Structure formats: structure tokens, C-alpha cells
Amino acid sequence: MSEATVYPRADVTVDMVVFGLDPDHDRLVVLLIKRAQASQPFDGYWALPGGFIAMEESLEASARRTLEREAGLTLSYLEQLYTFGDPQRDPRGRVISVAYLGLVRPEEVSIHADHPATADVRWWAVDDVPELAFDHTHLLETAHRRLQTKVSWQPIGVDLLPEAFTLSDLQRVYEIILGRSLDKRNFRRKIMGFDVLVPLDQYRQDGHRPAQLFRFDSERYTELLDKGLAFEL
């Protein structure tokens, strides 16, 4: 098939679901952009950041460029989530979306909307998002489930927590993602089993007594990700 062949082709987009914790480390938040009034369809709706791929770009490069363009955001952690291709998912025609999942510490990044198609950009609590454009509610739910699955079989948190944290901080991240409280003893046994935490010679007053601070062993963390996440290329 040459490029001159004329027949209908699908459009391909990337959409990004970027999660973080709110400033109180109390809720899971997601980055949404508000579509400008002139953006047809779903003008004025909140949506996941996303856009059409460029022909010379890899999918991940498209995802990173679009996040930068629509929200001023550069991410370290981004993985491919799933490709959504229902023929009816976009009223404009056949649009196939390759969705990405990102994690970030919102307090360490600045976001801004200076693309003409973006009227606003902000973090929304995941359990409080408005009705989203297209099938983005479905994409968001899929990403949320993926995140919940991930924490059950691999360490997570290096992209969500500050460099030094207590075991209670880490447990809180898991509880926020899973939406339920965890048994402290079981949690600590499991997380220590990953052998990915390095105890620091630092303590923080946490209630009645000082709590030890930890950091992630980034080499071991990467090794576990490489081993566990065969679907993250």
C-alpha cells in the first residue's frame, strides 16, 4: 500500500490520565483541561489532556508533547494504558485513542493553559470529577483500576511521595489509591518484602513518637518495574 492510496483511515490520538495526591495527601487527583468554547465538539467540557499524533513522532513523544502544550506539564513517569477504539467513541468519526497513565507530585510542578484550545487546566479530586467530554470518564475509570491493580503486585509511590517519607505516609498513598484502609502490620510486612525501601537516619515526630523516614532504592525500584511490568516497554 502506498501513501497515495485513498481510502478512509481512522484518526489516532493520545489521551493522558495523570494522577497525583492533593496537597494534604488525602485524595487522589487527576489533571483535567477545560475545552475552549471554540473547541468542537464538547466545547466548554472538562476533558483529559490529549490530541492528535504527529506523523513523525512516537506515541509516547506525542503524549509528552501534548501534555506540555496543553498543560505546561513535563512528566517523568508515563506508561501506556490501553488503546480505545470503539467506532462510536467520537462524534467526529473514527478516532482511536492510545491512552497513557502518568504519576506526578502536583506540588512540584506548575500547570498552565496557554494553548488556544485549552480554556483552563486544574487538578480535580478523582471522586469529584464533572461529566467529561467524549468517553473520557471511561478512560479515567480504566486508569484508576489499573493504578489499583498495580499497587497490589508492585511497589508504587516513588512518583507520588517526596523523597523522604514514613511508612505511614506510604500506607496512606496505598489507602488513597485503593479507597479502603489497610491493616498496618500486613502492609508493612508486604512493603518490606519488596526490599525496595532504604531506612534513613532521620525521624519525624508522628503523633506520640518519632517515625523513621525512608527513601526508595531507585535501582531496585527500577529493577522491579522492569521485571514486573512487561507491558511497559
Place this chain on the structure above:
Amino acid sequence: MSEATVYPRADVTVDMVVFGLDPDHDRLVVLLIKRAQASQPFDGYWALPGGFIAMEESLEASARRTLEREAGLTLSYLEQLYTFGDPQRDPRGRVISVAYLGLVRPEEVSIHADHPATADVRWWAVDDVPELAFDHTHLLETAHRRLQTKVSWQPIGVDLLPEAFTLSDLQRVYEIILGRSLDKRNFRRKIMGFDVLVPLDQYRQDGHRPAQLFRFDSERYTELLDKGLAFEL
């Protein structure tokens, strides 16, 4: 964007990596098709079954139709693997491939090549495949790693084993997928921990003594898949 807009678009294909066990249940095999001499590019090469999506079809429907058309194969188990979008992956231009992973028992299906683009179709031992067309070796490796990851955190085998099997049969499936031998006692403890096996009142002579047969509790199995595989929609 209307459909009349003219600008370069990528082509979208589906490619399927279908695994099974060889008749001796000794090796992992993969379904490959031989591209016809007239199929440009890579004519005469072996390749994964795959093809262009149709505009009105979902991605999974395209995957199923293409498998049926190119290899005469209908599958029960098929999950989305990953979307490959490197701009240089296809000499014909920008082609984005949504890859699927399937599992089947080769002895229970017949395969046949009656599509003009398919010169032959057969099962190949995974560790013995020839040089493949396009980036299909990379796709195959990715699928193989995914399969290896899956067995480490969820029960697998319902699509690979006959209905009744011994624990040794099941362990052998795991060993074939992982490419290494497993400790029998640890394996049994782990697999029984999934609570997905139903002991049958049937035995098979296995070496010196009768080995009990088991079947999968399909309801519990599905439940575990639903729970664990957030990325399988």
C-alpha cells in the same frame, strides 16, 4: 475535524500473538503465517497474523476477523497487549499496530490458510521461530514477557490445558512459560492459594501413584481475571 479534511493519517493494524502448548505439552508454540510471494513488503517471510482494521469495527472485532480470515482460527481468550507506534516500524509509511495476545489449545482447533495473502500457516516453537517480518520479533518477545508476568500474579492455564488436569500438568505449563523449573511444594502452595482449583473424584496414573485430577472453577477464575486484569477491558 470533518472527514473531508485532507492531511496525512497513520494506518492502523491489529497483530495477534497466539500462544499454545505443543502436542507433547513440552514447548510453548506461537501461530505464524507465511506471507504470500505477492505480499509486499517482506514477501515470503513468516509473520504474526494481522491486518488493517475496518472503519466500522472495534479493534477486538478486527483482531478476531483477521485471525479467522488468515488462519481459520476462532479464539475464546484474547486480550489487548500493547500498541506499537514507532514511526519507522513499517517501510510502507506510518503504521500503528494494536497487538493482541491470545491463548488456545492447538490440538482443539484447526488452522488453514485460505486467504490470498497467506501462503502457509502453522505453529512454531517460540524458541525456534525464524526471522519475522516487520518488527514482529519484538512484538512476539513483548507478548512472551507479558505471559511470563501474568503467571506470576494470577492463575493461568484454563485456556491452555484440557478440562481435567493434574497439578503436575499445571506446574509444567508454568515451567514452559517461565522457561525454568519450579519447586513443587512452593508451586502447589501458591496455586492452591488462588483458590481456583476444584479437585475431581478422578485420578490418573502418574508415575508410581495415582495423581488427582482438577478442574478450574471458572466463576472464580473469571472473578480473579476481572479483579487482577484492569488492563483487559
